[in-house]
Amino acid sequence: MLEGNVVAVQCTSSALYRPFALYLLFVHLLRHKETSVDLILQTAVNSMVASSFFALMAVGLVLIFGVMGIVNFAHGELYMVGAYSVWFLYSANGWPFWLAVIGAFVIVTLIGLLMERTLFRPMRGNPLGGLINSIGVLFILQVLAVQLGGVGLMKTVIPPFPGSTTILNGVSISDQRIAALIVAIGLLVAMWLFLTRTRLGWALRAVSQDSEAAALQGININRISMLAMGLGAGTAGLAGALISPMTRVEPYMGHGVIITAFIVTIVGGIGSLSGAVLVAVLYGFFYTFVTTYVSGTVAMMLGLLIMLFVLIVKPNGLIGVRASE
Amino acid sequence: MPFRKIISIGVIYAALLALPFALKLHQQDFMIILVINVLIVVSYRLMTLTGEFSLIHVVLMGAGAYTSSLLAKTIGLSFWLSMPLGGVVAALLALLLSFPLFRMKGFYFLIGSFAVGEAIRLSWSYFDFFGGPKGVKLIPSPHLYIPGLGMQDIWQPIPYYYLVLTIVSLGLLVLYRLEHSRIGLTMNAIHWRDALAESVGVDTWRYRTMAFVIASFFAGIGGALLAHYIGTINPVMFDVTTMVYVLIWVIVGGTNTFYGPIIGVVLLSILNEMFREAEQLRPLVYGILLLAVMRFLPNGLDSLPGKIRDYRRRKLDSDSVDAAGNAPSQAASGSGQPSTNTIGPN
Amino acid sequence: MLLEIQDIQVHYNKVAALKGISLKVEEGDMITLIGSNGAGKSTTLRTISGLVHPSVGQIRFKGQRIDRLSPDKVLKLGIAHVPEGRRIFPGLTAIENLRLGAFIRKDKQAVERDLERVLDHFPRLRERAHQLASTMSGGEQQMLSIGRALMSKPKLLLLDEPSLGLAPVIVKHIKEIIGEVNREHGVAVVLVEQNAELALDLSRYGYVLETGSIAIEGEAKGLMGNEHVRRAYLGL
């Protein structure tokens, strides 16, 4: 038994130096057999949390792209601002946690609205300009975070729910993660209801499908753009707020998140909200399992290659439904 | 070439040749990096001639740097061979990548190139062969036989500056000639109307690939020049942050002219040095500058002369002619339809 | 006078698309604009609905100037535009499309009533109410597009090429629907059509457009046999 473990250990470490990651994944799944039930279950639980955050980030990106045609590179920084807001309000100024989360949502939504009004609206019809502007925002928000919190160590956000719940023997999940998971899923459901059950939601979808025809229905495109940007930014902020007790709250935390969000968005089909959510779930599991069994670098590399593959297969856009000529 | 142009280029080069002696030691290093970056942005612009923006240019620069460094270190190849080979490998990599990437256009190309680039870059930090996250250290500097002095190790800033200046000038000359040849004209044509170009027999795939491959060759050369000067490279040097800076240089400078990106990189690099005192606030300056340029000069700094000319002309026009009946109409609907170049959609 | 257009000019970039067009629509009226491709028919409609603004000239609706208003403001005043190519929202269901037509209206109960009326009017739409619009046939999409416009309870309906790409049987049906809308709902209609026979048969008055100007106008019945019309269409 121990002997087998040692082999596995050596294999894990040397895995870094071998090229065939998928093959290794397979080998590792076999090697970890003795603890596999617990490990797989725990990893699945971890995956669910990852998935819900990927989904929150991706949905925001899709909304913004769908309605305004702009790739928001600053999306990761909006997420960062969400986390910083919680740190500032809850940890530094003693607000109740949930109030701080709401505060973060409001702050980031306002930033989003400001971005739409001053930066993205003048760039309508100029996607590259929008992209560049979002990079400008990215720099500014990072600096503001440094100014607010200083550099050095990450900001500590003490989890309001310090306990953890054992689901099964050896499989546990922290209460903080459960709470975040519930809120994230709740928000996604609320958003889905909003988009499919309300007039404003239809209007938003209508604009993303055909903005001129939407204008002809009396839908004010500017207002819908603000709605999309506010909502998209708000969800990113909320994701950051919820994850703040569980991750590194520092000015550059948005960097890794945005790459993942892009992968999810592209693979899910860039105009499709349901596609984004579905892929977020799948990718959350994929990413977490590969990270657990092989390595995070390999997981990211494979993710990027999957994205590339999807782009190659459907090179001119993965927009789900568009009017045919 | 008009006489005035020749004179001004002559003056610029005279200044560039004399410059290192007027500079402090660390500023000489700054100049070397800046001159290399000029090659990077100008070669990037060749890509944009065909209308495509990529996010892989810096990774291909890294490919050149890694190739040249590893060849020089592991098999002791001379700089004079490894450096061009760095360019060749970057170009070959681009050729290989053109097959998947040029199935895409516009935004999808941008994101696709980012995905491949990042995957390549991660592989450098993953595989031991490339030195892992630490990268490659102790990269030898070039040696050159100088009559009268014998074999010289070129690693001090002033000689290396002249080396870089020579190679980059050659690169710029090639890129300039290319742009002003029929090939450059055709690339530009593809940018404006790729379907029309295709309809008169232009193989747009071939030209896009050509632009990509040549641009990558020079990016690889730039990377090799950097590697052999600094003596060490690592994957972080070629990450998306660096790419974003290149993008900013090019776009702030403007892609409409050959000199636009050069203005961008020179101006912003100097500003960056000036604001070094601002420490943590430095990126803020960048951010605000970026937004300001996009707001007031969305086509980059190089569109400024044209804007001024336009403004003057309009002023003249409105002074002499009653333009009341000719106010340009605006298709300013509330709709988000981008400025397609359609004429009369009936 | 419901709608009055006075000598409008429209330029795209620097090219003139409309070179001075004037026309009038009475309350409950039905007029048609006919002419070949590029004559400026669609541009005229787009200018009325505020998608494009004229560089010269005025548009008045019930006496109020509307040539600088945005599309949503124009719609609020009572002008609905059924654009060329239907332009329904493919990812929404038929019923969601229809409800969006009433986006500007606040009178919820009346909207529900009107929705029922439209669905009564177009039984095919009732059958497909919860189907994605992209899965509907061309004729159904055209009905949906007209139905959607009616949901805003317009005084004036701008119809752009409703027969385009539809099979003759469907065209006939659409024609009937347009007639009914005009008669039963009392909605004035400006119809842009390639199919001159259809258009002139339905309308009271017609304008023939050529390269951005009105070549000839007159009572529809009179235009039907007009040489000018035949020439514009068949080069006689």
Add this chain to the structure above:
Amino acid sequence: MALLEIKNVTKNFGGLTALNDVSFQVEKGEIRGLIGPNGAGKSTLFKNIAGFYKPTRGRILHQGRDISHKKPSHIAELGVVRTFQETTLFQEMTVFENVLVGCHLSARSNVFSALLGLDHGRQKEAEDRTRQVLEFMGLMERQDQLALNLPLGSQRALALAVALAARPTLLLMDEPFAGMNAEETGHMMSLTRRVRDSGVTIVLVEHDMRAVMGLCGYLTVLNFGSLLAQGTPDEVRQNPQVIEAYLGSS
């Protein structure tokens, strides 16, 4: 052998049939009119011939050679060149440069010869050709203007010049008369005739019936993606099906 043969071409987009089993031939030296109401499939057929679309079924032969699955640039190389609906030009380039790009095929050069100036001969050849075409189209005095600053008539002439520079044997013209006034139309008609007289076969999609009837010896009429009628202008004009398709019947 006909210059262009369309053999049973069908094109589907998803469930929609844009072209349904269309067959006809164009002889060398003709100006063939391709007409039909909006949405009849004329542009789709053009795009299929020029290689921008691939037919779902059927074949397209040019000078006996199957071109139905070739790339647009290759088809252009074989002598089939199209112009575009509306005015499609390299807007920000000069008139001269526009035509020079059109000469792409007659004087191609590779990177090295372009850099080293080895293609001087070919370069000169292309420039000569450009001047020749500009002369032919009466655009010589406008050669240094930007394309976007030209009046509509000259823009259309330039579009034709760009296409001609590629030395086509078959020219596909997509609505060259749209939006033109009578004078401009007349000028464009004479230009088109001159092009035909220089040995280029022309297929013309056009709504302006005066131009079509005036230029074309033979017409092909499409409706709902199918071939509706063929014949001389007079025959077509009298054809009740055509009249119905255009003026409608109710």
Add this chain to the structure above:
Amino acid sequence: MGITRRDILKAAATGAVLSGVGLPKWALGAKRKTLKIGLCAPLTGEVSAWGLPGLYGCELWADNVNAAGGVKLGGKHYDIEIVSYDNEYLPDKALQGYKKLVAEEGVKMVMMLGGDTWPGVQRWANHAKMLTTTLLPSDLSPDTPYLLAPCEVHPIYNVTGVDWLSRKFPQAKTVAMCAQNDSLGIPSVATYEAAFEVAKIKMVDLNIFDPTTTDFAPIVTSLLAKKPDVLCLDTAYADFVNLISVQAKNQGYKGKIISCTCDNYPAIISKTSKQFMDGFIFQFPDFDDPKLNQKFINFHNPNKFYKDYIERRPGTWTAVSWEYPSILDLWKYGAEIADSPEPMSVLKALKSKPTAPHAFGTAEWWGKDLWGVDNALVGNWPVVAINAEGKARIQEFGSIPKWWDKHSKVLIKHMRARKQMWDQRA
């Protein structure tokens, strides 16, 4: 809490610089002559946590020394001025900065973090014969005659913690370890492998993760799946230690944890519990620890230094806050022996004896077997553990040379296996 008045003042001052008003950086002319010491380290960006707190510490050190009359060399009194350059942790910027400090500012020593930023500087540093220090002894090689690692001999001191653990808790039989894949993590892995082998503790899992990792749940899951007695965090970054510990607690881990660092551990305790963190072993003492007042400690007045620092720069204390100042202590010692500030004289004076005063007691110049050159100062190193009150306290000062004398072969074996020997790194 978050923003202090000082920060606002600083922001305002920076704003003034930005707006072109310009404030002289060193506002008032000093009466005494000034000696400049350079700090070329990352002060912005993601690695700035390894540079900026060091700058704060050095400024405090300089103020203390200057207030006490400065340094007296060759009969003259000098004030010390710290000149910093932000190298952004990029090789090219490091080279520019190094040259600026040496050639233009005329500094007498350059302190660096090392790592990625050293190799580019190496050649020029040798050329200029400049005394340079690094915190990463893996930069040392026979080609670096003027480079010293006078404070930290990372990762060799980690053996002291493992040694203490194995004596205190003989029941510990298995360990699972995780490490980030970079120039800090990998040599440390080799050291821990050697230390655990010597201590007869079996390594049952080793997870090497990417430094960009943000979610540690999967890593901790795979570690805990092996049910280890000890969890070893290797030389993880402070933030990683925080997140991994919190994850370990959430996933129900109850055993021992050993780590190289545990900066800002009160934050971890606040996120877990005192109970969970009780007995957490690491290698960096709090500087308010009374054990640092012992005779053999050479760091000048550590408790007061810590108190002053916390007051000046609240919330920024990390290991580098005292490490760079301790290098300055050593430099001052060397300069006073040499009676000259000249870099080569100071270096010669320092290396003239086989031992020198290290922060934690007299230590010897050492390193030939690992780095090919005896330029690292190695002696005692503290083993620190968190107690039941949630306070980190020094447990003992372990002797690195003593361990090495017995087990050098094991360490070299593992270092070689991980390709960390100097001859393998070139």
